Amino acid sequence: MPAEDGSIEIVVCLGSSCFARGNSEILAALQQYVQSKGLKTPVRLAGCLCQDQCKQGPNLKVGSEFHHNITAARLRELLQQLDGPSRGEYVKA
Numbered sequence: 001m002p003a004e005d006g007s008i009e010i011v012v013c014l015g016s017s018c019f020a021r022g023n024s025e026i027l028a029a030l031q032q033y034v035q036s037k038g039l040k041t042p043v044r045l046a047g048c049l050c051q052d053q054c055k056q057g058p059n060l061k062v063g064s065e066f067h068h069n070i071t072a073a074r075l076r077e078l079l080q081q082l083d084g085p086s087r088g089e090y091v092k093a
């Protein structure tokens, strides 16, 4: 669900477990995708500390929805579901 300004916040868990399980690469892939392909929906990227869901990590949140066991392929699916390529807006959080 977009924020009032129409943007979507993507929060990547940067707790030690999620980071070690792959969120360091997921974060880089996320930034690269948003910067190179762009999204119709403005995206705000943020990081967070452990969300006490380590066993299901790596985790991230899109809007208010948690996503678990994130892989590069799953990340691509999520981003494509947001809206696909067009004018991209990238706001560094």
Ligand code: FES
Residues within 6 Å of the ligand: 013, 014, 015, 016, 017, 018, 019, 049, 050, 051, 052, 053, 054, 057, 059
């Ligand atoms: S480190 Fe991500 S949920 Fe614990």
